[in-house]
Amino acid sequence: MSPHAIVKNSTNQWWKNATVYQVYPASFKDSNGDGWGDIPGLISKVDYLKDLGVDVVWLSPMFESPQCDMGYDISDYEEVYAPYGTVKDVEDLVAACHERGMKLILDLVANHTSDQHAWFKESRSSKDNPKRDWYFWRPARYDENGNRLPPTNYRSYFAGGTWTWDETTQEYYLHLYAKEQPDLNWDNPETRQAIYKSAMRFWLDKGIDGFRVDTVNKYSKHVDFPDAPITDLKNYIQPARHLFCNGPRIHEFLREMHDEVLSHYDVMTVGELSNTPDPQHVLRYVSAAAKQLDMVFQFDMIHLGMGHGLEDKYDFTPWALTRLKQIVKKWQQFIDGTDGWTTVFCENHDNGRAVSRYGSDAPQHRETSAKMLAVMQTTLTGTLFLYQGQEIGMINAPKNWPIDEYKDIEGLNYYKEADRQSNEGVDPTRRARIMRGLQILARDHSRLPMQWDDSEYAGFGTAAPWMRVHDLYKEINVARQTGDPNSVLSFYKRALQLRKEYAELFIHGSFKLYDGENENTFVFEKVGKGPGGNGEERALVALNFSKDVQPFSMVERARDMKLLLSTHAESVSESLLPFEGRVYVTERSGLVN
Ligand code: GLC
Numbered sequence: 001m002s003p004h005a006i007v008k009n010s011t012n013q014w015w016k017n018a019t020v021y022q023v024y025p026a027s028f029k030d031s032n033g034d035g036w037g038d039i040p041g042l043i044s045k046v047d048y049l050k051d052l053g054v055d056v057v058w059l060s061p062m063f064e065s066p067q068c069d070m071g072y073d074i075s076d077y078e079e080v081y082a083p084y085g086t087v088k089d090v091e092d093l094v095a096a097c098h099e100r101g102m103k104l105i106l107d108l109v110a111n112h113t114s115d116q117h118a119w120f121k122e123s124r125s126s127k128d129n130p131k132r133d134w135y136f137w138r139p140a141r142y143d144e145n146g147n148r149l150p151p152t153n154y155r156s157y158f159a160g161g162t163w164t165w166d167e168t169t170q171e172y173y174l175h176l177y178a179k180e181q182p183d184l185n186w187d188n189p190e191t192r193q194a195i196y197k198s199a200m201r202f203w204l205d206k207g208i209d210g211f212r213v214d215t216v217n218k219y220s221k222h223v224d225f226p227d228a229p230i231t232d233l234k235n236y237i238q239p240a241r242h243l244f245c246n247g248p249r250i251h252e253f254l255r256e257m258h259d260e261v262l263s264h265y266d267v268m269t270v271g272e273l274s275n276t277p278d279p280q281h282v283l284r285y286v287s288a289a290a291k292q293l294d295m296v297f298q299f300d301m302i303h304l305g306m307g308h309g310l311e312d313k314y315d316f317t318p319w320a321l322t323r324l325k326q327i328v329k330k331w332q333q334f335i336d337g338t339d340g341w342t343t344v345f346c347e348n349h350d351n352g353r354a355v356s357r358y359g360s361d362a363p364q365h366r367e368t369s370a371k372m373l374a375v376m377q378t379t380l381t382g383t384l385f386l387y388q389g390q391e392i393g394m395i396n397a398p399k400n401w402p403i404d405e406y407k408d409i410e411g412l413n414y415y416k417e418a419d420r421q422s423n424e425g426v427d428p429t430r431r432a433r434i435m436r437g438l439q440i441l442a443r444d445h446s447r448l449p450m451q452w453d454d455s456e457y458a459g460f461g462t463a464a465p466w467m468r469v470h471d472l473y474k475e476i477n478v479a480r481q482t483g484d485p486n487s488v489l490s491f492y493k494r495a496l497q498l499r500k501e502y503a504e505l506f507i508h509g510s511f512k513l514y515d516g517e518n519e520n521t522f523v524f525e526k527v528g529k530g531p532g533g534n535g536e537e538r539a540l541v542a543l544n545f546s547k548d549v550q551p552f553s554m555v556e557r558a559r560d561m562k563l564l565l566s567t568h569a570e571s572v573s574e575s576l577l578p579f580e581g582r583v584y585v586t587e588r589s590g591l592v593n
């Protein structure tokens with residue numbers, strides 16, 4: 001099939017109003033009782049997603065993979081990991097989504113492959129292999145005593161160095177993540193063409209509707225590979241993100257990818273943009289005129305509670321609500337007056353659950369705080385992304401689960417590093433601190449099996465799943481919440497409907513923060529065009545992030561407005577109950593459409 005020649009234009013932007021729902025294939029639904037979620041399982045739940053109000057399904061990597069990093073280590077872009085299903089199953093999933101007016105996007109993992117990918121096997125086979133230069137190979141360095149050293153001192157994302165020695169060809173190769181994830185050399189035009197063909201057009205031609213673009217700002221490296229400055233005196237390896245994020249040719253590569261591949265299809269792209277705090281820089285990626293990406297995930301809010309830099313990511317540091325508010329404000333307002341676009345999200349497969357991080361997972365607060373976060377998410381401007389289980393208020397794994405229940409390579413590597421540093425006396429309390437951090441921030445929390453009902457294994461499947469089911473699955477599950485008008489699930493459905501009904505206000509409106517210094521409540525206003533583009537509408541959103549009753553500072557303004565949505569059936573207007581969330585809107589005068 002030849003690519004359809006669809007030119008993107010400003011009137012063809014279905015992805016702006018879309019609600020996207022991320023599915024983590026291993027943990028969503030197991031159809032055949034082997035303990036692993038799969039694509040037929042997902043297909044059996046497409047009606048559930050439709051009913052929730054989902055427009056686009058984002059499926060995390062389901063490609064052939066040795067699963068060192070849960071599929072973010074791809075050994076064949078054109079095959080599906082057998083436990084998840086087949087290429088035909090993905091085609092059926094595309095059809096199942098399209099039949100219901102929904103769309104499907106996949107993950108594009110093109111910064112690195114698995115070390116089991118045929119490209120890397122060839123590349124490592126000899127120094128003069130034609131694919132040698134598809135990855136980064138560099139000779140060793142030696143210190144004054146003749147000890148072999150890697151080409152640079154970079155710290156990788158998974159608590160180790162970024163270079164692995166290859167005995168056969170006596171050189172090191174680069175990997176920003178695990179050693180099983182060698183980085184592709186985007187500076188080589190042949191490599192880029194191979195990625196476009198195998199990782200992109202292969203699936204685009206099967207009718208998928210776009211990509212979430214993994215680690216999107218890491219394709220371009222400083223290929224002279226300078227050492228990073230020494231800032232961590234405990235280690236040889238040093239923080240070096242500035243040397244491999246937003247590299248010199250990144251915008252050129254993304255523009256080429258857009259022009260040569262993406263512009264030929266009616267698709268959306270959302271890039272995973274880490275380590276880029278400057279709004280002007282983010283705009284270079286998402287401005288429509290730049291023709292690179294439609295939007296990106298920016299991670300300032302997700303980083304709340306994480307320690308400084310890569311090395312201390314899991315050393316939990318308490319954060320203040322005022323900081324969260326400034327972050328939301330910054331990333332709501334950065335597109336004002338520009339041709340760029342933004343995203344709204346608070347969960348994904350790389351983080352702890354939002355209720356446990358930003359609300360409270362204590363029994364008396366968890367449902368309310370899940371709803372309060374739903375109010376915040378559904379009234380903010382940008383494309384909204386939900387993560388599986390967020391719609392029922394799933395929470396972090398219990399704190400008493402031992403480290404053996406954690407499976408993620410990143411978390412485990414940090415734990416092992418901390419264990420070593422504690423044992424060696426370099427940092428005696430580090431093991432305990434990192435364990436505490438993992439209890440809040442680990443990537444594992446979001447990877448627990450989806451809780452469908454109260455049968456054994458939470459209705460995820462008929463056999464013990466690859467990760468332990470949450471202890472509270474009998475209380476928090478889809479079946480229990482379906483049809484209950486007061487459940488988190490019903491609340492999400494209603495909030496998602498209102499988001500569509502008031503799209504100009506909630507999805508496209510401008511954002512204004514009130515009372516920025518208040519440490520307990522988050523109050524903001526949205527302003528947008530009225531129905532049919534006439535006049536102007538306003539919404540006032542009030543959220544109590546605390547466990548106590550708080551005064552509602554904007555009560556006077558709210559009196560002239562209509563209460564559109566509230567976490568509590570009955571409340572007093574002058575104050576906000578613990579974790580209460582409310583949305584008021586200006587009355588629509590007579591105009592019904
Ligand atoms: C992205 C993914 C994460 C993965 C990493 C390496 O950050 O979201 O899960 O480990 O890329 O591919």
Ligand code: CA
Pocket residue numbers: 029030031032033034035036037038083
């Ligand atoms: Ca299965």
